Amino acid sequence: MSGTTKRCPRCGAALPEAAAFCPHCARDLHLRKRPHIPTPMRRLFYARRPYVPQVYDSGSAGEVHYALDGTAYQLTVAWPDNRCDPAPDIHQSGREEDVTRWPSRLYVNCKSSGTDGWDEFSQQVASVHMEVEQDPQGASDLIAEDPVNRDEYSPDAAMVSVLEFTGDCGEPQVGWVITMDNGDTIRLRQTMHVTLIHTHVYDYHDYPMETMDQLKALLDQIQAETNRLDEVIVYLPPVTYTGQLELTDRSYEFHGCTDGSGRTVFTDTVKVATADSYWLNYFCDIDFVGSGGGVGLSMSDNGRAERCSFTGWRTAMLGYGTAWVSLGECDVRDNTIGFHFSSTGQSANDYLFNDNVFADNATAMLLENVPTDQAMELDGCRFTGNGTDIDNRCDHPLDVSQAIFE
Structure with a gap:
């Protein structure tokens, strides 16, 4: 016990x-x-x-995927006709002595639908700025302007930065830098591949182009011996061309005769459908003379007429397809429709419709569809004797403050 x-x-x-x-x-x-x-x-x-800010870099892809408040976004540098398809490499050309301006566009897409997500996304963006890495082999620098919203020019883009460069800048890289409120940094890179412009001049004193057949043969020769990025300038003789002329493939700059020996005249439709155009198609100092029907100058690709006359057409000048077209210092008279815009494109180039005379047309200007919201400036234009001066069916922005209506 x-x-x-x-x-x-x-x-x-x-x-x-x-x-x-x-x-x-x-x-x-x-x-x-x-x-x-x-x-x-x-x-x-x-x-x-504490939250550690992250860096998201597109590298060579041209896009970044980023999640914010449960929503997945795709940020891209892209062309306006396909906002979801990244464009990390841009090929441009320019003259050594001339400044070229080109818009780099930022898009913010909802990843699931591909639709614009900038309004929601931007609520948590602290800043957006541009960085440029110059090409050490380039002879000049590329300059990127501060990014801004450009609804009147590129309404689908979140922001646009206009790049300025000359043809000898080489291959600089542009960087979009987006800083978020949470400290994250998003970089989208876009490389500019800029080549010097080669200019080819074809003068009627040196090449046969007295008839429409000769002119067409010359254009075939030009197509075979030039690159689409080259600038081609054709000086036409003081002759009257009969028969239609259709321009395909590359773009051209045509100058009519101005030496006092006579004018260059087209009496049938000149159709511009330059699928591989790089430059604007220019028509300068040329008379388009119709016989009451048809279209004088028909353009489905970008172009401009300067110091030309249009008389006797059902439609004197027509812009359609996705083209932005313009005219300046032209005489447009005695047509059913003087200028007809019916285009659904996504970009604008020369917005100056200056110093034109619209006289005795049934309708001087018919604006059915006009690309973008870029205002058309009609400074110095004179409207006289027309049935209707401006039929603005699409209610496009116009500046007529300096125009004359009689």
């Missing part, structure tokens, strides 16, 4: 050897351990740790 008396830990009374409870205070003799609750040290650590 043990010499040690077992006692109740509650009241101190002596206990029988195998007692499960104290006969004196009736308390349970099995002491329960209080459970240990672990301190969530790891969870507290991560909850209190």
Whole structure:
């Protein structure tokens, strides 16, 4: 028998050897351990740790995928006709002595639908700026203007930065830098591959182009011996061309005769459908003389007429397809429709429709569809004797403050 008396830990009374409870205070003799609750040290650590800003870089892909408040976004540098297709490499050309301006466009798309997500995304954007890494082999620098919203020019783009460069700048890289409110940095890179322009001049004193057949043969020769990025200038003789002329493939700059020996005249439709055009198609100092029907100058690709005359057409000058077309210092008279814009393109170039005379047309200007919201400026234009001066069916922005209506 043990010499040690077992006692109740509650009241101190002596206990029988195998007692499960104290006969004196009736308390349970099995002491329960209080459970240990672990301190969530790891969870507290991560909850209190400050957010570390991240850098998202497109590299050579031209796009970055970024999640914000549960929404996945695609940020791209792209062309306006396909906002979801990245354009990390842009090929341009320019003259050594002339400045070329080209718009780099930023798009923010909802990844699931491909639709514009800039309005929501921009609420958490702290800043957007441009960086340029110049080509060390280039002879001049590319300059990127501060990015801004250009709804009147490129309404689908989140922001636009106009790049200025000459043809000898080489291959500089442009960087869109978007800084978010949370400190994240998003970089979208776009490399400009700029080549020097080679200009080819074809003068009627040196090449046969007295007839329409000769002119067409010369244009076939030009197509075979020049690159689409080359600038081609054709000086036409003082002759009257009969028959239609359709321009395909590359773009051209045509100059009519101005030496006093006579004018260059086209009496049938000149159709511009230059699928591989790089430059604007220019028509300068040329008379388009119709016989009451047809279209004088029909353009489905970008172009401009300067110091030309249009007389006797159902439609004197027509812009359609995706083309932006314009005219300046032209005489447009005695046509059913003088100038007809029916284009659904996404870009504008020369917005100056200056110093034109619209006289004795049934309708001087018919604006059915005009690309972008870029205002057309009609400074110095004179409208006289027309049935309708301007039929602005699409309610396109016009500046007629300096125009004359008689």
